[in-house]
Amino acid sequence: MTAPLPALPAKIHPLVRAFLDTRDALEETMVRFGSPIHLVFPQVYAENLKRFRAVLDLHLPRYRICYAHKVNQSRAFVRTAEYAGIAIDVASPQELGSAIGAGFGSMRIEVTGPKGEAFLRDLIDCGVTINVDNLWELRRIAELAGDRAKVPVLLRVSGFDDGSVSRFGVPLAHIDRAFDLLSANRSRISFLGFAFHIDSGEPAERIRAIDACLALVEQAYGHGLMPSVLNIGGGFRQVFTSDADRFDGYVLALREALLSRGEQMSWGNNTFGYHVDGGAVHGIPVFHKYANTVPATKMLADLLAAPLERHGGRTVAQVAGDNMLELWLEPGKALVDHAGVTVARVEFVKELADGTVLVNLDISRDSVTPADQEVMIDPIVLSSSAHDSDAPVGDGAVTPLRSAADTAPTPHPMHETGPVAVYFAGRLCLERDLITNHKVWLAQRPRPGDLVVFPNTGAYHMDLSAATASMHPVPMKLAVAHRAGSFQVYRDGDYEPHVSVGLPPARRTPPRGPHRPPVPRRPSHVDNEGAP
Known part of the structure; x- marks a missing residue:
């Protein structure tokens, strides 16, 4: 038996797979909106949120989910979060404007990250919760607050591991200075509690941080402070691979x-x-996170059920509940996991002197990769039916979605068949614009006009490094929804979740103001009764 070709098969959500499998759906979208495009699936986001809530409901009496806006600029995701009744975490004036424009009130907005004075003034005027990054911020908040309503703040702390230094947060070594500032300004600052963000997904590091923050809660009581919130940040992993x-x-x-x-x-x-x-x-490769097989919900459940030695073996959830602490979380990746893909067209295929095959696309690396990472899942090539001489006129535009390395190719006249190893190249005149620096095996050689789908690009891949080099615009972002037996495609800014199913309002959150659902504008409509 012939050994299978090397492959990095991607996990695909059934709704995304159904859209890509629908005859004409993707090609119609590409013809209407152009190429390349980012596709986001708000209903997948809603499913992820529902599962996340189920874990929290099982363990905690009080919690708050703050969607980390920085993971994706999509308004469709932000509107889905607002409609679901959760909170949002923003990190810039632009993200703050996006949240307010999507309907979030000040009580449901938390602001994290480093902040300059102008931004601090705006935040104080808005009345949002400020997650304080450093002592200068805390001091300026007290000075700028004046005699207005108290400014709600969380204190971000760091330095839980002596061998690791973070550029964010107030080091544990400086915490007494923070307590002094908070105590001296109780008439101007409403101190809610402590926050941290662990860049690593290792459970032991997060548990150590939680235990340290619980000790800080006890210390705060000694300074006349009454913290009621513990914000454990985000960092919940994604599962990229299907095998x-x-x-x-x-x-x-x-x-x-x-x-x-x-x-x-x-x-x-x-x-x-x-x-x-x-x-x-x-060494540890830059792509190690793509090997993860633990879903975010299990990671969260394990964390909440972890015993704390200093608290007699009671779990994180039990200690939080016993001390009437509301647990806040800032998931981003976990909520958009599998809720986005990026699609580009093959411009041409070329062979180098040493036989290497390059598949050149109408997109650049910075539109599908986060910074300098290598994305270790295989792109999916969808052959255009324009190449199929047997396809009837007007019939489907792409072949059904399949795993290229495992599927025998369908012969085409004048077209090389059989497996081929390729690298995907971008459209910039730069040697470094290789979309894949690792070799990808395909069932057959792609041709100009074929579509290439990059799976699971919703978390950071679409926006973190996006640039307009050579005056190329960034890819358009579209929202795909399955409603009443068919797919509808909207410009991202036009998507509204009010007619979707499966989004009950959140419990334990203040009621929203009057809802004014705008009418979606000109969705692209594709019938598909068989989609989930």
């Missing part, structure tokens, strides 16, 4: 290739963070 064994097999082959064993699997001298020494491959 962990094949992912591990690909990485093993890649490591072997770095030792000059077997076929070359990376562009140029790219080692993805590994280093070769003494005939062995060492």
Whole structure:
């Protein structure tokens, strides 16, 4: 039996798969709006939120979910969060404006990250909760507040691990100075509690931070302060791969290739963070997070059920409940997981002198990758039916979604068949604009006009590094919804969730103001009775 080709198969949400499988749906969207495009699926976001809430409802009497806006600029996601009744975490004046424009009131907005004086003035005027990053911020808030209503603040702390330094938050070593400022300004500042954000997904680090913050709560009581909130931040992981064994097999082959064993699997001298020494491959690769198989909901459940030694083995949830602390969370990735894909067209395919095959697309690397990371899941090539001489006129535009490495190709006249290894290249005149620096095996050689789908790009991939180099505009963002048996595609700014199902209002949140649902403007409509 022939060994399967190296592959990094992506996990695809059934609703996204149904849209990509629908004949004509994707091509109609591309013709109408152009290429490349980002597609977001707010109903997938709503499902993720529902699962997240279910875990919290099981463990906690009081909590607040603050959607981390920075994960994606999509208004459709923000409107879905607002309609669901959760809060939002913003980190810039522009994100604040986006949240307010989407209907969030000041009671449901938290502001994190470093802030300059002008931004602080605006935040105080708005009456939102300020997650204080440093002592200067805290001091200026007290000075700027004047005799107005108290400014609600959380104090972000850091320094839980002596061997790790963070550029964010007030170090534990400076906490007494923070207590002095809070105590001296109780008439101007309403101190809600403590916050932290752990960049690592390791449970032990988060538990250590929670335990340290619980100790700070006890210290705060001694300063006449009454904290009632513990904000544990975000950082809940995503699951990208649909087959962990094949992912591990690909990485093993890649490591072997770095030792000059077997076929070359990376562009140029790219080692993805590994280093070769003494005939062995060492280090942690830059793509390690794509190997994760633990969903965010399990990570959250395990955290809430973790015992705290200093509290007699009671769980995190029990200690929070016993001390009447409201747990706040700032999920971003966990809520948009599998709720976004990016689609581009093949412009041309070329072969280099050494036989390397490049598939050039009408998109650049910065539109589908977060910063310098390598996205270790395979793009999906959808062959255009324009290449199929047997396809009737007006019939579907793309072949059904399939795993390229596992599917026998359908022969096409004058077209090379059989598996082919390629690199996907971007549209910029820069050597570094390689969308994949790792080799991707496809069932057959792509052709101009074919569509390439990059799965699960909703979290940071779409926006974090997006640029307008060579005056190329950033890809348009569209929202896809399945309603009444058909798919509808909206400009992102036009999407409204009020006719969707599965979004009950949140409990334990203040009522919203009058809801004024605008009428969606000109959705693209594709019948599909078989979609979930």
